[in-house]
Amino acid sequence: AADFQRLLAGYAELLVKVGVNLQPGGKLLVNAPLEAAELARLVARSAYRAGALNVVVRYVDEQLARLKMDAAPDAAIEYVPAWLPDEALRMIEDGYSFLTLDGSDPDLMAGADPERLAKTATLRAAVMRPVSQKMMGFEAAWCIGAISIPSWAIKVYPELAPEEAVSALWRDIFKVTRADTPDPVAAWQAHIVRLGKVRDFLNTQHFASLHFADPHGETDLTVGLADGHLWAGVEDHTKAGVKIVPNMPTDEVFTAPHRDRVDGVAVASKPLLVRGETVEGIRVRFEGGKVVEASARSGEATFLKLLDTDEGARHIGEVALVAASAPVAQTGRLFYNTLFDENAASHIALGRAYPFTFSQDPAQSGGNDSLIHEDWMIGTPSMNVDGVNPDGSRVTLMRGGEWAIEGLTT
Amino acid sequence: AADFQRLLAGYAELLVKVGVNLQPGGKLLVNAPLEAAELARLVARSAYRAGALNVVVRYVDEQLARLKMDAAPDAAIEYVPAWLPDEALRMIEDGYSFLTLDGSDPDLMAGADPERLAKTATLRAAVMRPVSQKMMGFEAAWCIGAISIPSWAIKVYPELAPEEAVSALWRDIFKVTRADTPDPVAAWQAHIVRLGKVRDFLNTQHFASLHFADPHGETDLTVGLADGHLWAGVEDHTKAGVKIVPNMPTDEVFTAPHRDRVDGVAVASKPLLVRGETVEGIRVRFEGGKVVEASARSGEATFLKLLDTDEGARHIGEVALVAASAPVAQTGRLFYNTLFDENAASHIALGRAYPFTFSQDPAQSGGNDSLIHEDWMIGTPSMNVDGVNPDGSRVTLMRGGEWAIEGLTT
Ligand SMILES: [Zn+2]
Ligand SMILES: [Zn+2]
Ligand SMILES: [Zn+2]
Ligand SMILES: [Zn+2]
Structure with a gap:
């Protein structure tokens, strides 16, 4: 005690x-x-x-x-x-x-x-x-x-x-x-430095899109990134210049997708809690940024209602990368809570983008807007993620769910 | 259970x-x-x-x-x-x-x-x-x-x-x-009618003052009433016309004293809770409406601070009559809580008056004003209370702590 x-x-x-x-x-x-x-x-x-x-x-x-x-x-x-x-x-x-x-x-x-x-x-x-x-x-x-x-x-x-x-x-x-x-407090300072390096690397790359492919699952998704997108994570700064950690725990780095440039299939790797109801087995197909097919094994009605909140609810406003070995994932538990579960797996978010993930005007950059922002886990321990350059060349970001950026230990 | x-x-x-x-x-x-x-x-x-x-x-x-x-x-x-x-x-x-x-x-x-x-x-x-x-x-x-x-x-x-x-x-x-x-709900309707009769009787009298005298105690207090004072109690009406009972329990009828016409000595019949501290054995002397002497057996410093809140804190804004046999008094307990204890004994309140206890402008009628309103119990089972008419003639209101108005059963 x-x-x-x-x-x-x-x-x-x-x-x-x-x-x-x-x-x-x-x-x-x-x-x-x-x-x-x-x-x-x-x-x-x-x-x-x-x-x-x-x-x-x-x-x-x-x-x-x-x-x-x-x-x-x-x-x-x-x-x-x-x-x-x-x-x-x-x-x-x-x-x-x-x-x-x-x-x-x-x-x-x-x-x-x-x-x-x-x-x-x-x-x-x-x-x-x-x-x-x-x-x-x-x-x-x-x-x-x-x-x-x-x-x-x-x-x-x-x-x-x-x-x-x-x-x-x-x-x-x-x-x-x-x-x-x-x-x-010292442990957090070290964590902020470590994950900050990944975020800073990604900010040097200016990828056109990310490609998620899971050889053991159905997910095969290309997430086009917003023009002039910024990667964020671990730490933020308030307008007054104070450094804060908005989420504890936090093991994600994330940025803004382009609202019209998301294509392919994503299946949820964890249940999603929507308005107090647990939605399981979500499968979604995107075309031109928009959810054009959506189903769920349970709670489908609630999930479909969520998608119908407004026009922006069928587009995504966040894409986030989380190592499969992150502390939350190591507990082996499902928490039925976004703060925890989103830090156990890579994810996308239906709905509005964070304004601080853009270097220019969000609306002009392809940023999404909506009344909702719902994180939705797609990462698995077998997920591969590549960064795709405007010329089509690729940079390895994750292999088997873990960070695999050349020359960067995390 | x-x-x-x-x-x-x-x-x-x-x-x-x-x-x-x-x-x-x-x-x-x-x-x-x-x-x-x-x-x-x-x-x-x-x-x-x-x-x-x-x-x-x-x-x-x-x-x-x-x-x-x-x-x-x-x-x-x-x-x-x-x-x-x-x-x-x-x-x-x-x-x-x-x-x-x-x-x-x-x-x-x-x-x-x-x-x-x-x-x-x-x-x-x-x-x-x-x-x-x-x-x-x-x-x-x-x-x-x-x-x-x-x-x-x-x-x-x-x-x-x-x-x-x-x-x-x-x-x-x-x-x-x-x-x-x-x-x-029916029991309350009956209570509202019963106590309402006392309130309505008092409103026909237009007393100049009330005289509290306790043959077994030190209290001998004349409370001049505000010009055009109104007696209130049990039930009130909101501006929108809804009947409400602002205090539950409530066994008091009360009105506005004249801020400059209170004279004599009052001793507390119960401890008073001020800002979380219990003040015991209060004794106060009024002259021309103002507290000119004040002491307490314990918590005196807190009580004196209360009196120094502002100018109106040394004058009273309420005088209330409660039968010594009221339900709260019957429990025989001290509750260290104004809502309860004020309904076990007649009392006065240091500080501001209730606007609805005046028929004309409160300030012009001798009504008191202050940031505070502190009920303070002086009633005892031996207290006698008379209503004093402008010509000096008296009407018996309470004897031995109980209602004793001729022709009125309560
Ligand atoms: Zn996120
Ligand atoms: Zn999010
Ligand atoms: Zn009262
Ligand atoms: Zn009061």
Whole structure:
């Protein structure tokens, strides 16, 4: 127990010092599930000790969202107040940093009406758009870190009793975030340098496209890259120049595809959680950048609804490379959580691109836009990835799921 | 357990249907301590079943306030964001009702720096003033109801184990709110009629002052009433015309004193909780409406700081009559909570008056104003209260702590 307390306090420190990299005099908003009080208090303590002016914790009771889905009248599903984004916008202006403690029940919305789910999610995304645009543009420092809560833990460790499942998931979180190393902050600095080298190499190449081919699977996909695309990963800089690590864990490097230059077939290597429902066995065919065929073994209706959110939901806005040996993959577990699973496998994302993955105007460069951004895992331990130059020549990037860039050890 | 669930669900229904009297298509904000998830969900369910458009629950972790008091730099104590009231103001405009589930640790701030406590409370009250003014003017429907949580329950029932203390406090809550009667909603209608008769009688009298005299105590206090004062109690009407019960329980009728016409000595009949500290043995002398002497057996420094908040903090803005036999008093417990204790005894309130206790402009009528409003119990089972007419003649209101108005059975 004392050991757990020590690890948890160190993890809180990591989220504050490396994640949002809170500066003296900084202000912090923490979004957290109800079960996160212990961690949230450690985060607040760590922030105040670092000289924070204010820490606001917004506790979220996700059961209320389910209850609304089931019990509220139809008019309630269509109601999203216009003032919803205002406070967050004021906080961004006011220099707040944003830390999200991510832990939720993967089955929260199982069996709920997909029409109602899609309607609420779409309306909400539209109203909150000014906030997500500013976040994606790094007008504020932000970080998403994981928290082990019972409803999530028992999904990841169904063979364990709830309390043991929570402990097991905490062990995974401490492991993949390096919180269990003697000096977590130093371990992150090393990781940032290591993965930064890959990102920087890719930025020297200016590939026309990436080619994913899995000799043991069906995926054979060419992802054309946006004109003047930029590779990003591990670390970002806010507009004010603060270095942050927006995702913990993070083992991806990623960039912007060209919205009209994606062709071929991609099959999901992991289930995808869409609006609380687990979608399994996704297979998609792209033509000219657009999803022209889509199927799923389970949850297909929800997946098809997602694709129909808007025009941009059938195009992709992110392509990311992750080694098959990344720490999350090493746990051997499926986490039913994007923050974790996307760092276990190479992936693409349906929906909007990140503005910071373009050197020029995103719309002019072939960047995609949408209300959604859904990461979707296609990487496998047998995946080969090449970078394709404008003249058709190729550079080996990954072989058998692992980095294989000549002259670069990672 | 099944019985408790039934009572809790009935209590939730009471808060929604009688407390804020939520209308079909209504919207509800619930402020609740972290421990209130079960009740908050029942409230949400009840609200959605009544046709609510939206229920937002804001969970408050009061430990964060204590942690800030202890660990934050001085600058943090002086920081209150200007945007703090904005969301509540937008919600008031947007027709939201406000339900506060009141449960907190009476010792939360024990031993904290009184300077820092006072500074934060004063700055916060100033920034939140536009909200409290609208609430006091009933521009929104609102209700405060109690919730049993461990830190509060063990203070009320120190002789019990925490879990039993929580159950015992729940029994008290269900009792004083009539949630344990066969038809709680009907029981409240009867209570509203009964206490309403007293309020209506007092409104026909137009007393110049009230005279409190306790033959077994030191209190001998003349409370001059504001010109054109109005008696209020049990039920109020929002500006939109919805009948609400702002406090559950409520057994008081109250009106506005004249800020410059209070004279004599008042001693507290119960401890007062000020900013998380328990102040005991308060004795105050008024002259021309102003507190000119003040002492307390414990917590005196905190009490004196409260009086120094602003000019109006040394004058009173409310005088309230409560029968010594009221349900809360019958429990025989001290609750260290204003919502409960103020409904166990007659009281006065330091600080601002309620605008709805005046028939004309409050400032012109002798109404008091301040950033604070602190109820302060002076009623005892031996207290006599007379209404004094402008010509000096007297009307018996209470004898031995009980209502004794001729011709009125209560
Ligand atoms: Zn990604
Ligand atoms: Zn993504
Ligand atoms: Zn009162
Ligand atoms: Zn009061």
